[in-house]
Amino acid sequence: MDRDVLHINVSAFPIGVERVKDSALRERPVVIAPANSPRAVALSVSREAYLEGVRKGMPVAVARKFCRGLIVIPPNEPLYRKAAAALQTYLDQYSPLIEPWRAGHLFLDLTGTRRLFGPAVDTGAKIQKELKARFSLRSAVGLATNKLVSRVASRVIRPRGVCDVFPGGERVFLAPLPVEVLPGIGEAAEVKLSELNIGRVGELAGISPEHLFLAFGSLGYRLHRYALGRDDSPVRPAERALAIREEETLAEDSNDDRVVLGVLYLLVERAGRRLRQVQHRAGMVRLELTYADHVSAWRQVRLTDPTDLDGALFGAAKRLLESVWTRRTRVRYLGLSLKELSPEPRQLRLFPEAAAEVKERGLVAALDRLRSRFGEAALRYGRCPPMPQKELRGRG
Incomplete structure (x- = not known):
């Protein structure tokens, strides 16, 4: 039986929460950055600021040169934790298997819920609409048979929308995408892939796992599985106490x-x-x-x-x-x-x-x-x- 794994991606979650608190921030270029240092870097960047050239990790002083109307807000971790807890409490009605990946990113295992809520893709669309109506949060939703592909799907469809990857179509879906979308590709692996002239997931999938092992060690086997769209990891509910x-x-x-x-x-x-x-x-x-x-x-x-x-x-x-x-x-x-x-x-x-x-x-x-x-x-x-x-x- 194929699984139905949903990934909810609330882009720039801290900024979304700040906009719920202060509606004047909506549609404005905003970054979250510490206020205790003149050398602070942007921890979260709104889409409006991103379109102006501001990037996560960029010094605020540099970001202001790219975007003169930039609004800088100090992080409010207690507020974000409270919002994340409220979000997960709301999602509990759809599945007992919810795994918070990071702030504003959650996996839901909807396998076996069709008789309760209908097709999983309809449930994803409903959740997306209700997040906007109840929490004023815009989200992208990815649906697939595993966590890896559903996460990539939500990233591809950003800033909003529902991307449904049909069972058996995982490899075809991933093939044209850059290898950077796969987990486990850090700076060193990215450099080595570039040296091997491998830029797309489909190119990586076409190389035998034995050859990838010679180049990357045990990581090579894992990269080959990911390139084929294979991921057997379960959706693991986390402790209620957040990180x-x-x-x-x-x-x-x-x-x-x-x-x-x-x-x-x-x-x-x-x-x-x-x-x-x-x-x-x-x-x-x-x-x-x-x-x-x-x-x-x-x-x-x-x-x-x-x-x-x-x-x-x-x-x-x-x-x-x-x-x-x-x-x-x-x-x-x-x-x-x-x-x-x-x-x-x-x-x-x-x-x-x-x-x-x-x-x-x-x-x-x-x-x-x-x-x-x-x-x-x-x-x-x-x-x-x-x-x-x-x-x-x-x-x-």
Whole structure:
């Protein structure tokens, strides 16, 4: 039995949410960017700003040169989390199998719902209309037999519309598209594909998996399956607690290990504190990095033992930084996400590890209490970047 997998793509989701709150922002060029640094980069870009030449990861100062009427709004993560939760609650009526991929992007498995809601393509069109009517959010919808093809379909049909890829037509649908639409193609793989003169998915599908293995290792087999439109991964419902995210634009671009690690530790402290406030632990850590030349990269790792302690989280984040920071170019931005959150009770290790964990837990609890009472600037490790003077004055 063929699956019916729907992918909902709300492009520039944070901007869509901001426009619901302030209707004056509609049809205007808007970007989301941190307000605490003159070197901030655009984290989300509206279609109007994109058409003016503004791109995600571009410094705001540069973006203003492309678009003089650009409106810059600081990120409001609590608002976006609330909107994402409301969106998923609404979609629960259509399927119990909903997987949030990232903000404004969700997979729904509609297999077996035809007798309740009719054909899956009609359900997708209905959801799209209701998102516009109830949430004022414009979306693109992709429908296919698997997550890979449905995600590509929603990307092809943007900024709005419904793209239905019939069962058995996955390879034909993907063939004329650029290879960049496939997951797993990072900067290194893209360069190698270019050297091999492979620019379209159809060209990639025509190469034997054995030859792709010689060029890309185990990634070659996966790329061959994706090029054929094959993806057996299930739609996995996530925990109701959404990922915790912290981000920071460096005051100045830097390739100094101490500076970048200091910013990373600051992000871990903030994220860890929020994690403990909701009494959850993280099972996955994701790190995003943007260089001064706007090139971005990311890595993520699943933790063997889910945790809410800063020491373990920083250890994982530091290893991710070492693997993702592969260029000599200076770093401009770091984003840290804690995912796969679970409220289950922690299981302490046997002695002597348990004693060390209890000691660290007591320390972070004391730090959390101090910062809750006196603010983030009340107590900081020496490795963290200095707090801006205006924030220090505000804490007094």
